[in-house]
Amino acid sequence: MDMSLFRSRRLWIPGLALLVLVGLATLPLYGSLYMTILMTAILMYIILTVSWVIFSGPSGYLSLASAAFFGVGIYTSAILLPTKGAVLPVLVVVLIAGAISFVVAVLVGALTLRLRGIYFAIFTFGLVELIKQVLIFFEISVTGTRGRFIMLVDTHTIFYIMLGIFVVLMLTAYFIRRSKFGLALRSIGENEEAAAHSGVNVTMVKVITFGISAVFMGAAGAVIAMRWTYIDPYIAFNPLFSFLPVLMAIFGGLGQFYGPLIGAAIFAYLEEVLLTKFPYYYMLIFGCVLVGTMLFMPMGLTGLIQRGWRRLIGGQHADA
Amino acid sequence: MRMLEGEKVTKYFGGLAAVLQVDFYVEQGEIFGLIGPNGAGKTTLFNLISGAFTPKSGVIKFKGEKISGLKPYKICRMGMARTFQEVKIFANVPAVQNVALGALFGAPKSVSTAEATKEAEELLDFVGFAVPKNIPAGGLTLANQKRVEIARALATKADMLLLDEVMAGLTPTETAEAMELVKRIRDRGVTVFLIEHVMRAIMGVCDRIMVLHHGEKIADGTPKEISTSKKVIEVYLGE
Incomplete structure (x- = not known):
């Protein structure tokens, strides 16, 4: 053969x-309607994870701001698609959500991307909390509501928009990785000072990439809000959405392009299965799976796949 | 023509003057050496020139334009590149791409990725890099990592190179090769400003030398003048 x-x-x-x-x-x-809904959720996790990886993977800056951009998207939907009738078409709302997230990310990035290591991680996490608290204050004192209802949108429409975002994201991630922009981002992660002295405008590269990754998080938030139909600041700015992308990416393995994708897909599916089959022990089992991953698959799932692949084809194809 | 010029350049770290009122100039096409005991402020001066730090006072001019206060990437694109005392390479990136990055981002004119890769390969040959060019730079010997760093600096089409202790940690054979390389770089038309501890090397290649001590310039002149200067001998050897 x-x-x-x-x-x-x-x-x-x-x-x-x-x-x-x-x-x-x-x-x-x-597929059944349930399958479509499940796939929408899985796609959402994949989008969050892969867009997190676009920036944090090569640059080495651990961002915990995902939930902030995701939440901005959710609130954009909530404001522009109230139950009493949409202000704008659904697709336009998703694009606006992406644009707003981009602007927020660029502003925050310009202010904070000079922070290194743990300081950047903590600040980005603080951002989620900050936006949430400001929003709670605003909703209570100005609008006099706590939560908002969102217009019903057809399940298939939601699925297809999510799929569209996913496709655009994968293409973007692929081209960034292959382009000279990606090389600059990697060089920043490897040695920022050397990159700056070799002519890379490090601030701009970081801020722009941070913004691009936020576009997809915001767009995904806007779409999933249509599925959730009711949201409040606690739901929209749930810190879990900052941590999950990181965990999913590590679970899948950051070494390969498809690692975070596979990681997020399996992770999200696993979560769903555990939640429905073992509602009382799901967090416990989930924790065990994570600990097991860290202990036995330090390179993530893809590390395991690669080892198996190399054995299958005879080993001369190391990680080329 | 004066390529680089510094006037009363000063930098404090807290209350300590790391570089104090230093005047210097580098002529186009020369190899200019900077020596001094540990902590004399040599690397700080390089950081001031390359834009890593901003001087507290004083002016640095490159090709007649003021560069003090500019961001490092701008200074790089104006035609000044540097290497580091502790080699700073992109460890998990193939050697050739380490160099290509300089061509892609540091050069005044933009080039395609294919052109940048081709240039990078030629430059790696020029600096005497004799191992496969696709090896991640982190796995190379120190001498080869330094070659990658120099090639990356050259890839930016620099008119002037700041070399911070390129010979430190090298074997005698490698040091001789490095000296040879510095001369070949100058012969390409690149002005070289280098910091060095290896006396034999610096005396052998430099046209002029400046000596720093506790942040202040105590002497400058030809290698011969420096090696017979009473003040320099005092600082280096004690009375």
Whole structure:
């Protein structure tokens, strides 16, 4: 058998990607409504994780601001798509949510990306709390509400918008990784000072990438808000959405492009299964899975897959 | 023509004057050496020139333009590149891409990725890098990491190179190769400003030398003048 065709990643990776995409796009035709809803949630986690990886993966800046941008998206939906009738078309609202998240990220990034290491992580986490508290204050003292209801949107529409965001995100992530911009971002993560002295405008590269990653988080938030139909500041700015992307990315493995994607997909599915099958022990089992991952798969799932792959094809294809 | 000029350059760390009222200039096409005991302020002066620090007072001019206060990437794009005392390379990035980064971002004119890679390969050959160019830079020997750093600096199409102790930690053979390389860099038309501890090396390659001590300039002149200067001998050898 000719193994070279089989080995060539140029052929089978895009092929596989296309197959998965077709499978997803036609899901509402053969799958149940529950499947569509579940896939929407999984896609949401993938979007959060991969967009987190776009910035934090190569740059080494641990951002815990995901929940902030996600929440900004959720609130954009809540304000522009109230139950009494939409102000704007659904798709436009999603784009606006992405744009607002971008602006917030660029402003915050310009102020804070000079902070390094743990200081940056803590500040970004503080941002989630800050926006949440300001919003609570505003809702109580000005609008006199705590939560908001969102217009009902068709489940399939929600699914397809989420899928669209996912596709655009994957293309963006791929091109950033392959471009000179990606090389600059990596060099910042490896040695920021050397990058700056080699002509990289480090502040701009960091701020722009931070902004790009926030676009997708905001857009995903806007879409999922239509599914949740009721939100309040505690739901929208839940710090869990800052931590989950990090955990999912590590679970999948940061070494490979597809690592965070697989990690988020399996992680989200696992969460759903555990939550429905073992509602009382789900957090406990989940914790055990995480500890096991850290102990036995330090390179994440993809590390494990690669080891198996190398054994399968004879080992001469190290991680090229 | 004066390539680089500093006038009363001063930098304090807290109450300590790391660099105090230092005047210097580097002529186009020369190899200019900077020596001095540990803590004399040599690397601080490099950091001031390359934009890592801003001087508290004084002016630094490059090609006649004031550069003190500019961001490092701007100074780099004006044609000044540097290496570091502790090599700063991108450890998990292939050597050739380490160098290509300089061509992609540091050069005044933008180039395509393919051109940058080609330039990077040529420069790695030029600096005597003789191992596969796709090896991640972190796995290279110190001498080769320094070669990568120099190639990256050259890739920015720099007219002037600041070399901070390129010979430290090298074997005698490697030191000789490095000296040779410094001369070849100058022959390409690049002005070289270097900090060095290896006396034999600096006396052998430099056209002029400046000596710093406790942040102040105590002497400058030709290698011969420096090696016979009473003040310099006092500082280095004690009375």
